[in-house]
Amino acid sequence: KQEVTQIPAALSVPEGENLVLNCSFTDSAIYNLQWFRQDPGKGLTSLLLIQSSQREQTSGRLNASLDKSSGRSTLYIAASQPGDSATYLCAVSAYSSASKIIFGSGTRLSIRP
């Protein structure tokens, strides 16, 4: 059974810092990995999707990497801003059930002005 873990559960950093969020998964036979952002009381916003054949994806100040063999992904946020404060969720889907997403518990990020 696939398990997705995110460490740390919470992170607080001053504005302007570069930071890395971590995600690990137990079964390397994934179809894709996604990073989402969730603001309090809101739905999820997809940030980046990495297909199993890819190693990384970039969007603006965000860069996500994927190492399937080690069961790890990282989300790098450059030059953090207070508006980046949110919960970041990592999610994987498997080839056997590609439409089913399994989420990690998330990292609650707070950027201090």
Next chain:
Amino acid sequence: DTEVTQTPKHLVMGMTNKKSLKCEQHMGHRAMYWYKQKAKKPPELMFVYSYEKLSINESVPSRFSPECPNSSLLNLHLHALQPEDSALYLCASSQGAGDNQPQHFGDGTRLSIL
């Protein structure tokens, strides 16, 4: 504003009531999903519809009944719910089920069972 619209935003109901949650998208997506999210927990998949047919039911109790009347609309009918069913119910859509495209989420319906 999200491209997936969920109504109502909040719902309070008694355990004997019948109510429905509604989800609508006009992006031409052919896969739609229902998730349940408890406070400070990640979303958990409940149902997946692909081309208006139910493709995944994650062993959800029968007091939750999904319906997909057309490719743009997804309903979740509720009946005889329990207090532990109080949660945020999220709807999502994607171009196709399992096609390496991201899911787009609505802002959810916050459900409270008295």
